Amino acid sequence: MMDSPLWVTSMIMLPLIGAILIFIFGRYSERVLVPLVIIAMSISLWKLFLQVWTNGVQSYPIANWSIPLGVELYVDGLSIAMLIMTFIISVFVSLYAFKYFSWFQEQTNWSVPIPDKNTKALGQTKNNKENQIVIIEATESLPSNYVETVTVTTKRDPQAFPKGQANFLFWPLWLLLWSGLNALFLSSNLFSFYVTLEILTLASVPMIVLNNTVLALNAAMRYLFIAVFASMVYLLAIAFLYGVVGSLDIQSLALELRSGATIWMAIFLIFIALTIKSGILPFWLTSTIANAPIPVAILLVALVIKAAFYILLRVWFEVFPNEILGLVSQLVGLIAAVIIIWASWQALQQRQLIRLLAYATVAQAAYVLLIFPLANGITDSWSFDAWQAGIYLSISHAFILAALFMVAGHILYIVNSDFIHAMQGVGRISPLTLITFSIAGLCLIVLPSILVNPIWQSGQWWWLIVIIIGTLLTASYIFKVLMILFTKLDDPVKHEGNLGLSMILIPLLLSILTVGMGVFEGEISRVLAMESPFGEINRN
Template sequence: MSLEAVFLGLIVLPLLGGCLAFLSRPLALPANLVVAVGQLICAFELARTVMAQGPLSYKVGGWDAPLGVNLYADGLTAMMLVMVAVVGGTIVLYTAGAMRSIKDDTYDQQLFWPINLLLLASLNALFLSGDIFNLYVTLELLTLSAVALIGLVGTVDALTAALRYLLVAISASLLYLLGVALLYSIYGTVDWHLLGDQIQVDQVKGDQASLLAIALIVSGLLLKTAVFPLHFWLPPAHSSAPTAASALLSALVLKASFYIILRLWFSVFPYAEFQNAGTLLTTLGVAAILWGSLQAINQTQLKAMVAYSTVAQVGYLFLVFSLASDAAVAWDAWSATVLFAVSHAVGKAAVFLAAGSLQYATGSKQIDSLAGIAREQPVTVLAFATAGVVLIGLPPSGAFVAKWLLLQSAIASGQWPLAAVILTGGVLAAIYVFRVLSLSLLRCEPRESCEPRETRPVPRLMQYATLGLAIVAITLGMMASPMMELLKVDAPFSANPFSADPVSVSTFREVAP
């Protein structure tokens, strides 16, 4: 397959599919299925090529910067794209199963399909963006589609959450855009490779405008990533959205803004001089792990619990900013963070899907109504348990390997409090996961002592799509080796086996600026 087709397949295919799904209702589901398969093939093909040839760049239409749009893919990009394809594809299957059998007349379910494709297109485009302005554009598109998904149900709760999310996300985008504009005015480029080189050369230290720009960019992104204490918008938004949307938001959308922070911090900004800022970010992460976990334990509603779990898990991603200040462990910490992000994406999507199925089966949002549900919904409870293991960070999940590496970095660099937090977070996660599982296994003896309850059957496609994703999540740790090899391609800390210049895949004539 030509690489151009791969690049275009990841962005243009979902966009076209989205338009089609919007225009023609009967074609909406087929369009989603075609895109799901297409982007899966494209993402794996891209990963394979990146692994073999090193980082790739593609000038859209053959136009060079500053006029053209430059797409770029290295190991990290490919990893993220595969993550989107696997999680997004499963969510499409799950939703297809849900809509075929479950009719909910309170809102227009079919609207999910075009918005979903728009969301996938903007995610793919975001990960492929080679400059910080395109990152802004794609981030904004992502926000808009996410808001639409949250508000889809149309209830007062959902609309309130959607509106709050919209306000937060738009202000965050504005902060980011302001930063980008400042950087452009100082360095005259938005391409993040060139920008990185310029900043290294010019020594940003002491340059107030650059520092301001970086601060604006980072704080905007922190708000979007919902790191403690900026997480206030997340639990209502993620728990009141339709299940498929919750899964997309928690698994993928948060990772997009985190990806930008990770990318800019270690590849563009002179992070070595920002040790204090790095420590601050990590402190926020630590607070997020502890606070999010405790809140999750306190929740009485299932999806709210899962949403707070996301707050906690996002905290783990921020440990890298302090850990990577020690060059000896930087690669371990950085690669572990990416592995954790991917692992959480797959695991959390499965947990949300399972939670949605359970909520549908019992017709209640409350955790208490799950008593004995394992009898009626064995497959879904098994999926919840399997993916729950990922949240706890036990083997053989990817989160386990990631936590091992994070712990190793923390101990090797002497950051013992972080080691303690990494382990405590796991124990707290075990409490909230097993609280649900324990309840679901309850058997009432005699039967009359339990309240009588009617449960609805959950469509098989929903059950098995969730279980499949959960199994992928739990076996991810055993696939760490190829993932690490992929990440090494143009990673900020590993010895790069490829030349610094990305291979250009454009078959068009280069146009001189």
């Protein structure tokens, strides 16, 4: 049964219209338009959810062109789950960003450890009529024997964005990104996936450079080149599929595809393209996250990389023939295992909090890839459990990582430093910050355990070793930070200004929401079961 297309189209058009209006009306209009978009989106999402919950899967042909000539918007349980995740993250990020840009826009003071004579550092001094600009860019790995710590003040460059311009530019770009994400989650065509992925890239790159530093520009250009390369690889893969079937609709491909050399090549290219898009390979995401503004980093780790995972999930389980993916799935699991251990170990070695969380993001994204060998057997009873656990894991990671990056933003404001050793005693100054980091960190540690039951049922015990090693490494770097935050100092950390209770409560509520997801596990399972590739198993 197909209901009115009003609500599904409004999920795409409302943020897009909001972005256009902010561009038209200029600065300060976001204070009115962003809340209006959020309110309207909440109504549309609720109406769409009720349609799917009551009447089942919905499909809406665009311009009344039927498949295979046309494309359609498609809503099932997985789509609804991703739309709800995106909406929740969007609300919290928007609330956080309003405060963030008002505090961090004018001037940034960083306490930077001066390395010893054996460590290379790049220093640059620029004089003008008003002040002296000093920039210190240290290498990623700094020695433990620092000589002293100085405060480096970075004033605004006259040729940079005008005062407040970065704040203004963030909002239309963010709403454009939100519109692209919703369009991607509502697509059912491989070429539509390609178009929406490009929208995400075009919206993300300008937001990364809002920090207005050379490092941010380099990170944004690296992001752009790698993302475009991945898009070209993906486009080549769907060209192969179109040559075989003559359609790029997911349902048509699922009915027509058979094993063959072309299909194997398409599988390989799509996997490479989407793992690059998700930041898992070739580990480029860490530098981008470390140099982006905190709200932008949250969007990248919580939403943008989830888009690539969503497409991979759709294609892997709903398009490619299951009988040819057995060995390939085990290979994917092996790649995931290597990334989990390597990225977790790298996170443990970091001396900067943002880089630690960036490597943690890569490791947590790799956990989700373990569902591919676990859920490979479509006819096996544990397959739906593994598939559902992977989606639950992905959504929970979005909430947790968003909360952790928000806490990192608080700490940067308190101590004016990204270095972990400079954060001693912060938990005693701001107990809620310590509580929030503790809740989110503990969730990050225990979440992979939801894969234990599918692993045990499937008899693939070797993945338990990966889970155990990864969990121990995660606990190590989380407690490493917690110990520093809780350390008592004779000379307490000093900071200027009022941190703002709202900036502390936003990630705390997000962390509590992650814990509370367990209460609604039954409802989440019912939503995901709608038109899932394991629907028949779930009903038995």
